Amino acid sequence: VRFDVLAQGGAVLKTVEANQSADDSVLNLSDIDAAQHPFIKLRAVLTDTTRTSTPQLDRWYATYESVPELVLDPATFKVSADSLQEGELVTLTGTLTNISPYAAGEVTITYQITDQDNVTQTVGVDTLSAFDAYADAGFDLEVNTLGLAGPYIVQVDARQSGGAAEPLAYNNTAFSRFFVYKDNAAPTYSITIDGTAYPSDPRVIRTTTDESLPFINSRPTIEVVLRDENPYLALSDTSFVTMELDGEKLSFSRPDVQFVPGTLEKNEARVIFTPEFRRDTTHTLILYAEDASGNSNPTFDEPYQVNFRVSPNPSVSTLYPYPNPMNTRTTFAFRLLGADPGLVDDFRIRIYTINGRLIREFDLVEDPSTLDGGALRIGWNKVDWDGTDQDGDLIANGVYLYKVFLRADGKELEVNNDSGIEKLVVIR
Numbered sequence: 394v395r396f397d398v399l400a401q402g403g404a405v406l407k408t409v410e411a412n413q414s415a416d417d418s419v420l421n422l423s424d425i426d427a428a429q430h431p432f433i434k435l436r437a438v439l440t441d442t443t444r445t446s447t448p449q450l451d452r453w454y455a456t457y458e459s460v461p462e463l464v465l466d467p468a469t470f471k472v473s474a475d476s477l478q479e480g481e482l483v484t485l486t487g488t489l490t491n492i493s494p495y496a497a498g499e500v501t502i503t504y505q506i507t508d509q510d511n512v513t514q515t516v517g518v519d520t521l522s523a524f525d526a527y528a529d530a531g532f533d534l535e536v537n538t539l540g541l542a543g544p545y546i547v548q549v550d551a552r553q554s555g556g557a558a559e560p561l562a563y564n565n566t567a568f569s570r571f572f573v574y575k576d577n578a579a580p581t582y583s584i585t586i587d588g589t590a591y592p593s594d595p596r597v598i599r600t601t602t603d604e605s606l607p608f609i610n611s612r613p614t615i616e617v618v619l620r621d622e623n624p625y626l627a628l629s630d631t632s633f634v635t636m637e638l639d640g641e642k643l644s645f646s647r648p649d650v651q652f653v654p655g656t657l658e659k660n661e662a663r664v665i666f667t668p669e670f671r672r673d674t675t676h677t678l679i680l681y682a683e684d685a686s687g688n689s690n691p692t693f694d695e696p697y698q699v700n701f702r703v704s705p706n707p708s709v710s711t712l713y714p715y716p717n718p719m720n721t722r723t724t725f726a727f728r729l730l731g732a733d734p735g736l737v738d739d740f741r742i743r744i745y746t747i748n749g750r751l752i753r754e755f756d757l758v759e760d761p762s763t764l765d766g767g768a769l770r771i772g773w774n775k776v777d778w779d780g781t782d783q784d785g786d787l788i789a790n791g792v793y794l795y796k797v798f799l800r801a802d803g804k805e806l807e808v809n810n811d812s813g814i815e816k817l818v819v820i821r
Contacts, residue, residue: 707731
């Protein structure tokens with residue numbers, strides 16, 4: 394007796410000669426790959442070499458070990474939301490059931506998404522531990538939708554490890570859909586220097602002594618605040634901000650540069666830059682900013698630019714009242730230069746009658762409350778005067794004198810002229 398195992402196309406896969414004296418013979422089929430040969434044929438060739446009788450096949454049969462039958466119920470496969478904002482996490486959940494009386498080994502869960510251009514990508518692979526007969530096993534996966542704008546079909550497939558075949562395979566797959574709205578909103582930002590906001594100035598500065606530029610502290614605190622409305626994509630690292638000072642990119646490893654990341658609770662990142670400028674010259678600060686979706690504001694074609702000038706030496710440019718002549722009030726305006734307003738030891742504005750009698754004094758160091766902003770600062774400062782004397786009475790019409798006293802870093806400094814005395818006229 395010869396047993397032949399044939400492939401579906403008729404090719405002989407293996408042959409076994411049986412013992413003619415045996416009541417039955419065993420043909421082991423376990424070494425045939427079921428994935429390669431899902432269908433086979435068995436052929437028996439019986440021969441009586443004595444030619445005295447016609448051999449008859451009494452019976453033959455196949456024994457087998459049953460495999461588990463797994464079902465992925467489409468009704469249990471769900472996405473957490475069918476519409477999402479870009480960057481939002483979408484959760485895929487489902488249940489796999491073993492409907493057979495046989496325990497199943499490990500199962501591989503594969504998650505794929507297909508976009509509107511029919512491009513498919515695998516977004517996750519999970520493994521379920523072995524589970525018993527008639528048992529359920531839940532599965533889930535979180536997918537970040539960053540870069541996934543548009544409609545998507547999501548497919549999940551369950552396969553037993555080792556390629557074990559199942560009686561039915563079509564019930565191991567489930568589908569669902571979701572849509573991702575693209576994040577098109579650029580971030581917003583603000584730039585302050587020592588608490589004062591500065592507008593963008595696109596000019597190219599060609600001189601180091603440009604008097605039209607704002608003066609700032611030579612040891613300023615420059616703060617950039619970057620905000621984004623997307624609550625799912627935090628401004629969490631330095632890649633979202635690029636700053637250049639005088640054409641050189643600022644490194645976030647510098648000790649005078651600090652980055653405070655945004656969070657999902659408050660999507661607001663901050664850059665705090667505390668340089669020290671040692672020369673009397675001009676500087677240009679440029680900002681580029683983008684969010685996690687790549688939306689830029691400002692753009693690289695039109696960056697945000699701030700021009701300013703610093704002077705490490707303390708001084709005051711012309712101090713004058715406006716209006717002059719005055720009616721009921723005037724404002725003394727002046728621009729303070731230097732490294733630090735704290736270096737000013739003495740700063741007083743005294744107002745006298747034409748005969749030299751002192752009628753009003755503003756001590757800007759001892760009593761800075763009269764200053765606009767309540768403190769002396771590098772750059773423009775203002776002192777309002779309502780035309781009253783030290784007793785609170787309105788002064789009469791006429792010509793008055795005012796004199797500025799300034800001492801900084803231990804040195805007496807001139808303001809306006811050698812004498813520091815100028816005229817002020819009151820006309821009501």
